[in-house]
Amino acid sequence: MPTTPPTRDSAPRAGTDASWAGAARFLEGRVPPGLRVVAPSGFQPLLGPLAEPDPAALPDWAVVAVAAPGTVPPRLVRRLLAETTPVYANEGYVVFARRPTFGLANMRDTVPVRRLAETAAAEEASAAPAGPTLLEASTPKASAPPEAAMVPTALSASPGIPRGGLSPEALAQQVPVPPARSLPPPSVVLPSPEPVTTPAAPPQPPAEPAPPAAEPAAPPTDEAWGTLPARVAALLAPAAGLRVAAIGPAARRLAEAALPPSAVLAAAGEGSPEGAFDAVLLLPQPGTAGPETALAARLLRPGGRVLAVAENAESLGRRLAAALGRAPGPPGLPAAALRGAVHAAGLAPLRLDGHALDPWRATSDAPPEGLAPQDPAAALLEEAGEAAGPRHAAWLLFLAAKA
Numbered sequence: 001m002p003t004t005p006p007t008r009d010s011a012p013r014a015g016t017d018a019s020w021a022g023a024a025r026f027l028e029g030r031v032p033p034g035l036r037v038v039a040p041s042g043f044q045p046l047l048g049p050l051a052e053p054d055p056a057a058l059p060d061w062a063v064v065a066v067a068a069p070g071t072v073p074p075r076l077v078r079r080l081l082a083e084t085t086p087v088y089a090n091e092g093y094v095v096f097a098r099r100p101t102f103g104l105a106n107m108r109d110t111v112p113v114r115r116l117a118e119t120a121a122a123e124e125a126s127a128a129p130a131g132p133t134l135l136e137a138s139t140p141k142a143s144a145p146p147e148a149a150m151v152p153t154a155l156s157a158s159p160g161i162p163r164g165g166l167s168p169e170a171l172a173q174q175v176p177v178p179p180a181r182s183l184p185p186p187s188v189v190l191p192s193p194e195p196v197t198t199p200a201a202p203p204q205p206p207a208e209p210a211p212p213a214a215e216p217a218a219p220p221t222d223e224a225w226g227t228l229p230a231r232v233a234a235l236l237a238p239a240a241g242l243r244v245a246a247i248g249p250a251a252r253r254l255a256e257a258a259l260p261p262s263a264v265l266a267a268a269g270e271g272s273p274e275g276a277f278d279a280v281l282l283l284p285q286p287g288t289a290g291p292e293t294a295l296a297a298r299l300l301r302p303g304g305r306v307l308a309v310a311e312n313a314e315s316l317g318r319r320l321a322a323a324l325g326r327a328p329g330p331p332g333l334p335a336a337a338l339r340g341a342v343h344a345a346g347l348a349p350l351r352l353d354g355h356a357l358d359p360w361r362a363t364s365d366a367p368p369e370g371l372a373p374q375d376p377a378a379a380l381l382e383e384a385g386e387a388a389g390p391r392h393a394a395w396l397l398f399l400a401a402k403a
Contacts, residue, residue: 019092
């Protein structure tokens, strides 16, 4: 008895499948609103409005059932495998991200992703129209060759262009053919022409050398922050036109390096009005995370976000320096202190990310010169931090929201 093909509504609901629950826990708080998301309808209460799976429109996030990839067109599954990153996978679902945030691992080599790729390839091959067999392709379709049915077509002569319709400029460009020159008889000797003397041109003064072209100015870089401003901009985006408060001695400098000029930036303090800001960038000092986070919660409007950025006191570099007997670096904050301050302020935690590694702390307190945003060393440290996770990263970025 034929079975009914799965539809988007055939996905299990919350609480009915362990694979669904695992994917739901991973997705909770990770997908910002306003993005294009493709997923089974069972995820709609968690992710909001879902888009139709269109192979021509690559989504920002996608959830594909491993056992039933037919709910998504095979062409779209192929694009997801080739152009996005699988950031989560279990026995039931694979989650793809078009621009994965920092700290998410690449699950491309896992068994569920390979199984999904094999199933989608098999479905795409079965859906392709079958071509002619070898016997059908080799059997002639007519007794005469195809060339016999071709009828030559005589080309029509191009109509002449009346000269009266041409412009004077076009007529002037028609150069008449010169008459043929007659050669003199062999007995006639032509006189050699007299040399023509041309007066020498007066000497010109030597030209002054052109001034050397000015070299283009190098783009300004911030050696202290490295690629951290780009991470801050991604977590607080869209920041255009938003009112952003900066709390902490270095928070304003980091906000100016990260946010677009259209963002309204202000240094916040105890005298700032309550609920007047859409977002708060917080760089708490060691031992002051609680009061500063409470101030951020008071300044935020309902629904606003706070991003706390702090050096990780338990990073891999600091622990390596301690194991080697090196002097400890500048004090930082552990992830537990940031999490406790967020909960104490009544904020809802959204995500905790790590940024880059700091192996230089094993030898000194100064980062290497390869931390400019355009330097390949920054990308290598960022990639290593993504694989290691927040526990080992040099920077902690804690994003929370006000209810």
